[in-house]
Amino acid sequence: MRHSWAVLRRSWRLSLKAATAFRGDMAIGTGVTFVWLFFAIAPVLAAGRYLGQGDGWTQARLLFLQAVWYWMDAVMWVFLHGNIRQLQSDVRRGELDWKLLLPTDSLTLVTLGKVNVPDLPKFAIAVGLGALPGSPWSVLMFVVCLLAASVLLWAVGVFSSYKVITKFEFEGDFLLSSAHNLARVPVSMYGTVLRIVLSSVLPVILITTVPSTVFFGWSGWQVPLTAIGATVALTAALRLAWRRETKLYVGLQG
Amino acid sequence: MSDMAFGHTLRGARAWLRLEAKATAAFRAQLLVSLLGWVVPLAFMALWNTAAEGSGVMTPGQTTSYYLAQLVATNLAIGTSLIYGLGYLVYTGEFARHLVMPYPSVLAAAAQPAAHSLIRSLPLVVIVPLLGWAMKAEFTTDPVAVVAAVALFAVGLAAATLAAVLWALAVLWFTKSDGVLSLFVGVNWVLAGFIAPSQFLPDWLAWTMRLSPLWAAQGGFGELLSGAVAPAWWMFAVNLAWIVVLSVLLRWLWPRALTRFEAVGQ
Numbered sequence: 160m161r162h163s164w165a166v167l168r169r170s171w172r173l174s175l176k177a178a179t180a181f182r183g184d185m186a187i188g189t190g191v192t193f194v195w196l197f198f199a200i201a202p203v204l205a206a207g208r209y210l211g212q213g214d215g216w217t218q219a220r221l222l223f224l225q226a227v228w229y230w231m232d233a234v235m236w237v238f239l240h241g242n243i244r245q246l247q248s249d250v251r252r253g254e255l256d257w258k259l260l261l262p263t264d265s266l267t268l269v270t271l272g273k274v275n276v277p278d279l280p281k282f283a284i285a286v287g288l289g290a291l292p293g294s295p296w297s298v299l300m301f302v303v304c305l306l307a308a309s310v311l312l313w314a315v316g317v318f319s320s321y322k323v324i325t326k327f328e329f330e331g332d333f334l335l336s337s338a339h340n341l342a343r344v345p346v347s348m349y350g351t352v353l354r355i356v357l358s359s360v361l362p363v364i365l366i367t368t369v370p371s372t373v374f375f376g377w378s379g380w381q382v383p384l385t386a387i388g389a390t391v392a393l394t395a396a397l398r399l400a401w402r403r404e405t406k407l408y409v410g411l412q413g
Numbered sequence: 414m415s416d417m418a419f420g421h422t423l424r425g426a427r428a429w430l431r432l433e434a435k436a437t438a439a440f441r442a443q444l445l446v447s448l449l450g451w452v453v454p455l456a457f458m459a460l461w462n463t464a465a466e467g468s469g470v471m472t473p474g475q476t477t478s479y480y481l482a483q484l485v486a487t488n489l490a491i492g493t494s495l496i497y498g499l500g501y502l503v504y505t506g507e508f509a510r511h512l513v514m515p516y517p518s519v520l521a522a523a524a525q526p527a528a529h530s531l532i533r534s535l536p537l538v539v540i541v542p543l544l545g546w547a548m549k550a551e552f553t554t555d556p557v558a559v560v561a562a563v564a565l566f567a568v569g570l571a572a573a574t575l576a577a578v579l580w581a582l583a584v585l586w587f588t589k590s591d592g593v594l595s596l597f598v599g600v601n602w603v604l605a606g607f608i609a610p611s612q613f614l615p616d617w618l619a620w621t622m623r624l625s626p627l628w629a630a631q632g633g634f635g636e637l638l639s640g641a642v643a644p645a646w647w648m649f650a651v652n653l654a655w656i657v658v659l660s661v662l663l664r665w666l667w668p669r670a671l672t673r674f675e676a677v678g679q
Contacts, residue, residue, distance in 0.1 A: 183587065191595055198599040202457055202608040209464040209613065216463070337452045348459040350548055 163264040170272040178276035188277025196284055199232070200225045202343075215377070216345055219291075224371045226289025227305065228343055231366055233281030234309045235339055239316040241275045243332050247323050250408075255324070259405055266401045270317050297376055300383045304370040307386040311365055312339070314393040317401070324404045342366040362389060425516040426524070453607070454484040461609065462548075470612050474551030475639040479610050481541050481550055482635035486566065488534045490630060492577030492601065494526030496594050499581040508674065518671075519578060553640035561644035562637035568652040569629025573605070575659035576626045582670040606632020612641050623648075626655040 178185050203225055207218025216224075246269055249255040259265050293301070312335075319334035338361055346357045346364045357363040365386050372378045458480035462473040471479070499522035502508040511521040545552070553559065580597045587593060602608050603618075604627040611619040611632055622628045629652045636642045 187587075187593055191593075191599075194596065195599055198602050198608070201603065202460055205609045205613060206460050206464040209468045209470070214463075340453045341456055343453070343456040344460045348463050349455075350459075352547065353455070353459075 162262075163267045166261075166263045166268060167271060170268070171274050174274045175276055185277050189280055192278055192280050193284070196229070196288070199229060200288075214345075214347055215375070216348070220371070220375060221345075223289050223291055223374065224345060224367050225343075226285050227308075227367045227370050228339075229281060229288060230285035230305065231308065231312055231339060231342065233278060233285060234312050235316065235335065236278040236281065237275050238271055239313060239335065240332065241273045242270050243316060243320045243335075245273060246270070246320065247330060250323050250327050255408065259408070265405060266317070266398060270313070291374075293374055294376075297374055300380065301370055301374040303383045304365075304373050304386045307383070307390040308366050308370055311362060311386075311390045311393060314390070314397045315362065317397055318393075321397075321401055321404055324408045338363050338366065342368070345371070362393070365389060421515070426520055432524075454480045454487065457483075457608065458548075461613070464613070468613070471610060471639065471641050472551060474549050475641055476610065477548045478545065478550040478552045478639040479635040479641065481545055482562075482638045483607060483631055485534065485537055485541060486631040486634050487607070488537060489530050490570065490573060491523065491526040491530050492573050493598055494529065495522050495574070495577050496581040496584075496597055498522035498526060499578075500584045500594050503584045503674065512671070512674070519667075522581070551640070552638055555640070558637050558640065558644055561648075562634050565629045565637060565644075565648055565652070566634040568649060568656065569626075569631070569633060572626035572652045572655040572659060573601075573630045575656065575663060579659060579663055579666065582666060585670040585673040601627050604628055605630070606635065610636055610639075610641060612636065624651055626652065626659065 200222065203218065203221045207221065210216065210218055210221070246255070249258065249269075255269070258269055261268065315338055316332065316335040319331040320329070322331060323329045341357060341361075341363050346354055346368045349357060369378065369382055369386055373382055458477060461476040461480065465471050465473045465476045499508070499519075502511070502522055508518065508521065511518040514521075544550070577597065581594070583593045604622050604625040606622055606628055611622050611628070614622070622632060629648060633642075633648055637644060
């Protein structure tokens with residue numbers, strides 16, 4: 160565990176150095192991150208003028224949900240997209256072999272090894288956007304749910320794409336984007352059928368709706384426990400699936 | 414361009430489109446997953462259905478039909494994929510070989526998105542009516558408005574694609590320019606009426622959208638089909654003017670942009 164963490168830290172430092180090679184792109188990318196904040200919250204700002212008190216989702220609360228969504232967006236772009244694309248490329252070019260042979264946890268190294276530096280400020284933006292006063296208990300429960308949701312999103316992301324290891328043209332990260340995009344609004348706003356699907360079949364409700372409702376005090380202590388349970392179960396299932404898939408991997412040997 | 418050269422390009426484009434369609438269909442698992450890829454209109458539909466309730470601007474049934482039209486329009490649009498496709502070709506240096514081929518090099522970035530969008534949109538023929546029925550969408554029953562919506566979609570798509578190609582040329586100056594390229598997506602979200610129907614926005618923003626080359630193929634198409642606006646001559650005039658202006662600009666800028674190309678990578 161400690162060894163994997165040390166490898167990960169070095170790998171992230173390398174990403175930082177690599178990002179400075181294309182300084183122009185990094186500076187523009189960071190600027191664009193701030194511009195995208197406007198695009199992300201614009202629908203809520205516009206719709207807020209027409210939203211009543213129905214269901215409790217006022218404009219202020221929806222903006223808080225956007226902050227949670229933006230945090231997840233950061234998780235997705237900083238950690239997930241780059242690593243998933245790298246995995247796809249490594250499989251197709253026969254370069255995954257050596258990563259599997261390294262004396263460290265391959266799931267951690269392959270799926271978290273790179274960070275996309277220009278998107279790092281998104282974390283700070285999310286914290287700034289969601290800085291609302293709350294009781295220590297609700298903040299604590301919210302942080303637990305947020306961290307569980309971050310790990311869950313990572314697991315969903317890897318699950319959506321790990322099949323590329325044996326089906327080399329597979330690109331399932333569309334599923335990750337879909338789950339993430341459907342979490343832009345509270346699940347309660349969807350019609351009955353979609354609400355059931357997003358609450359039970361797909362864990363979309365855990366990504367933004369649950370952390371937000373926990374912060375507003377609309378959910379009891381059982382909800383964070385459920386979120387942790389779902390995350391642990393999904394991560395364990397992912398470890399099993401990863402092990403099984405990498406056993407079937409046939410390197411193209413460059 | 415002579416008639417013969419034009420015919421040659423057209424045949425080349427058709428063959429390339431057929432090839433990319435076959436390649437797309439060959440990877441069925443991948444295709445199945447990508448069909449579920451573009452769901453943002455559903456999220457915004459849920460938001461605006463809630464906001465429209467009692468707003469007096471549009472009914473929830475109209476916002477549903479508006480975003481169903483957006484779902485179709487965004488799946489058929491190729492602008493964003495074209496921008497990233499050209500960006501990738503330039504960044505990897507693969508664009509070099511297309512410059513010496515006997516067809517317009519922009520086809521190299523346009524054929525795959527066009528094939529994808531056509532195939533990806535096929536299931537919408539079933540999905541959209543089903544969603545419309547389940548969510549009580551209110552489409553206009555005026556045949557003139559429907560014909561006008563389809564015609565506006567066609568001219569709007571041409572104008573929006575030209576705008577996307579022009580934006581994509583930025584890659585020839587920056588080489589690696591994901592940040593600049595992604596701004597198009599953001600601008601498109603606002604101007605194409607993706608974040609909201611123009612009816613709900615302040616007048617200055619609504620008219621900026623309507624007069625841009627990005628609104629007709631998405632927002633305008635949706636607003637006409639939902640019956641939120643009536644067909645008007647200026648919708649077509651504005652887009653035809655954009656097509657002329659953007660074509661002239663592209664013809665002038667394209668050769669200048671190509672002189673900036675430096676092959677890096679492979």
